[in-house]
Amino acid sequence: MLSERRLQVLRAIVQDYVGTxxxxxxxxxxxxxxxxxxxxxxxxxxxxxxxxxxxxxxxxSAGRIPTDKGYRLFVDKLAGVKPMTAPERRAxxxxxxGAVDLDDVVARTxxxxxxLTRQVAVVQYPSLTRSTVRHVELLSLAPARVMLVLITDxxxxxxxMVDCPAPFGEASLADLRARLNSRVAGRRFTDVxxxxxxxxxxxxPEDRGTVSTVLSTxxxxxxxxxxxxxxxxxxxxxxxxxxDFPLTIRPVLEALEEQVVLLKLLGEAxxxxxxxxxxxxxxxxxxxxxxxVSVGYGSGGEAVAKLGVVGPTxxxxxxxxxxxxxxxxYVGQILAES
Amino acid sequence: MLSERRLQVLRAIVQDYVGTxxxxxxxxxxxxxxxxxxxxxxxxxxxxxxxxxxxxxxxxSAGRIPTDKGYRLFVDKLAGVKPMTAPERRAxxxxxxGAVDLDDVVARTxxxxxxLTRQVAVVQYPSLTRSTVRHVELLSLAPARVMLVLITDxxxxxxxMVDCPAPFGEASLADLRARLNSRVAGRRFTDVxxxxxxxxxxxxPEDRGTVSTVLSTxxxxxxxxxxxxxxxxxxxxxxxxxxDFPLTIRPVLEALEEQVVLLKLLGEAxxxxxxxxxxxxxxxxxxxxxxxVSVGYGSGGEAVAKLGVVGPTxxxxxxxxxxxxxxxxYVGQILAES
DNA sequence: GCCTGGCACTCTTCCCACGCGAGTGCCAGC
DNA sequence: GCTGGCACTCGCGTGGGAAGAGTGCCAGGC
Numbered sequence: 001m002l003s004e005r006r007l008q009v010l011r012a013i014v015q016d017y018v019g020t021x022x023x024x025x026x027x028x029x030x031x032x033x034x035x036x037x038x039x040x041x042x043x044x045x046x047x048x049x050x051x052x053x054x055x056x057x058x059x060x061s062a063g064r065i066p067t068d069k070g071y072r073l074f075v076d077k078l079a080g081v082k083p084m085t086a087p088e089r090r091a092x093x094x095x096x097x098g099a100v101d102l103d104d105v106v107a108r109t110x111x112x113x114x115x116l117t118r119q120v121a122v123v124q125y126p127s128l129t130r131s132t133v134r135h136v137e138l139l140s141l142a143p144a145r146v147m148l149v150l151i152t153d154x155x156x157x158x159x160x161m162v163d164c165p166a167p168f169g170e171a172s173l174a175d176l177r178a179r180l181n182s183r184v185a186g187r188r189f190t191d192v193x194x195x196x197x198x199x200x201x202x203x204x205p206e207d208r209g210t211v212s213t214v215l216s217t218x219x220x221x222x223x224x225x226x227x228x229x230x231x232x233x234x235x236x237x238x239x240x241x242x243x244d245f246p247l248t249i250r251p252v253l254e255a256l257e258e259q260v261v262l263l264k265l266l267g268e269a270x271x272x273x274x275x276x277x278x279x280x281x282x283x284x285x286x287x288x289x290x291x292x293v294s295v296g297y298g299s300g301g302e303a304v305a306k307l308g309v310v311g312p313t314x315x316x317x318x319x320x321x322x323x324x325x326x327x328x329x330y331v332g333q334i335l336a337e338s
Numbered sequence: 339m340l341s342e343r344r345l346q347v348l349r350a351i352v353q354d355y356v357g358t359x360x361x362x363x364x365x366x367x368x369x370x371x372x373x374x375x376x377x378x379x380x381x382x383x384x385x386x387x388x389x390x391x392x393x394x395x396x397x398x399s400a401g402r403i404p405t406d407k408g409y410r411l412f413v414d415k416l417a418g419v420k421p422m423t424a425p426e427r428r429a430x431x432x433x434x435x436g437a438v439d440l441d442d443v444v445a446r447t448x449x450x451x452x453x454l455t456r457q458v459a460v461v462q463y464p465s466l467t468r469s470t471v472r473h474v475e476l477l478s479l480a481p482a483r484v485m486l487v488l489i490t491d492x493x494x495x496x497x498x499m500v501d502c503p504a505p506f507g508e509a510s511l512a513d514l515r516a517r518l519n520s521r522v523a524g525r526r527f528t529d530v531x532x533x534x535x536x537x538x539x540x541x542x543p544e545d546r547g548t549v550s551t552v553l554s555t556x557x558x559x560x561x562x563x564x565x566x567x568x569x570x571x572x573x574x575x576x577x578x579x580x581x582d583f584p585l586t587i588r589p590v591l592e593a594l595e596e597q598v599v600l601l602k603l604l605g606e607a608x609x610x611x612x613x614x615x616x617x618x619x620x621x622x623x624x625x626x627x628x629x630x631v632s633v634g635y636g637s638g639g640e641a642v643a644k645l646g647v648v649g650p651t652x653x654x655x656x657x658x659x660x661x662x663x664x665x666x667x668y669v670g671q672i673l674a675e676s
Numbered sequence: 677g678c679c680t681g682g683c684a685c686t687c688t689t690c691c692c693a694c695g696c697g698a699g700t701g702c703c704a705g706c
Numbered sequence: 707g708c709t710g711g712c713a714c715t716c717g718c719g720t721g722g723g724a725a726g727a728g729t730g731c732c733a734g735g736c
Binding site: 101103134135137139141147149151157158159160229233234235236238239249250253254256257 | 439441472473475477479485487489495496497498567571572573574576577588591592594595
């Protein structure tokens with residue numbers, strides 16, 4: 001177990017390194033933080049911390065920098081979440097309140113997060129799995145062609161074209177629309193398949209084929225759209241990444257373009273609070289020199305999607321976590337209102 | 339006027355520089371292109387080209403690189419558009435045909451363009467201005483709350499919530515829906531305001547307020563959504579930009595995040611064919627060291643949106659122009675089919 | 677008049693050696 | 707267990723020198 005002072009030394013190293021971006025030495029540490037001990041003592045502590053794997057030196061005779069393990073300890077034990085100041089909170093709220101629709105909410109959230117944290121922001125669209133159906137609309141475009149529009153309680157709209165096996169009258173369509181909505185409106189997506197199973201039986205034999213087609217398209221839409229979308233922003237902040245540029249930044253940009261990777265990344269965070277994944281804790285290789293700070297957000301008590309930021313492992317964790325948490329909270333509020 | 343051979347020298351310089359990314363000297367030129375003259379002669383030609391501003395030397399005693407003006411001449415006079423090969427065309431078609439909806443078409447197009455050109459791809463969503471209304475749907479969510487869904491002929495769907503000044507019965511709503519659609523279905527967005535102007539008069543006085551509210555929301559949607567959206571991809575390709583990294587790449591990333599900037603950029607290209615804007619020809623400062631190759635695409639004869647790529651001025655213009663043109667053509671086909 | 681070979685000149689780039697300074701590890705003493 | 711001192715290690719920046727690529731110009735030839 002590390003002594004109290006050694007933990008303080010680690011904390012000081014993390015803070016200084018995050019601030020200066022340069023390896024920090026024993027002398028500088030004692031000057032900037034009054035630890036009440038001499039550089040020599042600090043050197044001993046540093047040697048111990050290095051033995052334990054919390055810090056490392058880039059080369060002999062350079063200062064120390066935190067390792068992933070060091071950051072992990074810092075995040076878990078040494079640092080809290082820095083709350084936003086009142087003016088900051090007001091600014092967040094104001095900025096988000098101007099949104100006109102769901103797309104706009106997401107877009108604004110991305111911009112806001114990127115600006116607040118000066119890092120790359122990632123916001124997942126509210127997921128359909130946990131959503132409920134607000135309304136299903138059916139429109140006849142041609143005798144044997146129907147457009148299906150699905151509207152969710154988070155304001156999301158999906159549409160699909162359905163080619164029917166047989167012509168389908170307006171009356172039947174209205175009937176189907178009414179029955180369908182009375183069954184699924186307000187229900188969870190996951191419950192829909194069960195609820196509509198026997199629906200074709202209520203129709204004339206000649207219409208059953210069409211009804212089945214429409215229903216299976218609806219079910220497909222529910223499933224398919226679980227490939228959730230997301231929006232990213234603030235990639236320009238990657239340029240503040242470090243000195244050894246192209247090599248670091250390229251894999252990150254590539255990872256960011258692979259939505260699948262990002263979705264998996266966000267999905268892995270099960271913690272109800274703010275989750276931090278540091279460096280090699282990220283499964284994806286391209287993100288091994290980045291940390292991901294994420295949190296769920298939702299319109300009610302339940303999280304319907306995640307948002308977060310991607311930045312260098314050398315980041316201001318307390319501040320970033322605070323910003324991410326605050327933004328998630330306010331987005332939730334906005335969603336609940338609309 | 340430049341002699342034929344000098345133009346050939348310029349062409350050779352552009353080609354070599356694009357290939358090697360290094361200033362090209364007279365000796366190397368004569369070796370790689372059989373111009374039939376000696377290096378000394380080429381040197382004279384180069385001096386002349388430099389006087390005219392087509393090429394420049396980074397330092398005394400280095401080779402020459404093309405200037406923006408040089409690239410411009412190259413694009414206008416010296417190079418054609420390199421058509422895609424048959425296998426490439428097939429690959430494009432196959433890749434785009436798998437798309438399930440409009441979002442997917444745009445997403446696939448972006449990926450495809452980025453991959454083909456190895457540059458940053460930008461695709462504008464089909465614009466609403468030139469689109470026509472396919473259907474307007476009205477859904478009653480609560481006695482005084484209506485959801486308006488607008489469906490366009492390009493498959494785009496927009497929805498808005500409307501808070502009505504007074505409760506609005508299902509019958510009135512159905513009436514409004516029917517009247518509205520009979521007037522605007524199949525019509526251009528720009529014509530809609532005129533077509534619905536007198537619609538409230540057909541309703542009972544107590545409903546007129548609500549009808550007006552719904553109509554004005556519809557009109558707002560038509561206008562607002564002209565703030566067209568776009569999708570970008572392939573930003574990882576920016577890392578192949580050059581050596582003097584952070585300084586070059588940062589403003590480009592910033593510009594790419596400003597959708598307004600990009601939309602303006604695409605909007606400026608009036609040419610019906612492929613448009614190339616080179617370096618300082620781009621109004622936005624951050625893009626002064628990039629070239630933008632863009633073209634309109636559309637489902638019919640008419641262009642409904644633009645797509646293009648952003649890359650270093652030192653790019654393979656014929657190949658890029660060919661790829662952009664081909665992709666635009668196939669996207670147009672896909673849109674027309676759906 | 678235009679092309680050519682030759683030549684001197686200019687710069688950049690690479691390499692290496694050197695010295696400085698930051699930072700370390702260790703040790704003896706308190 | 708903390709402290710001051712001391713020798714040691716490296717990385718980094720500097721400066722000089724050599725190499726190489728490329729140029730501009732000039733005089734001669736077709």
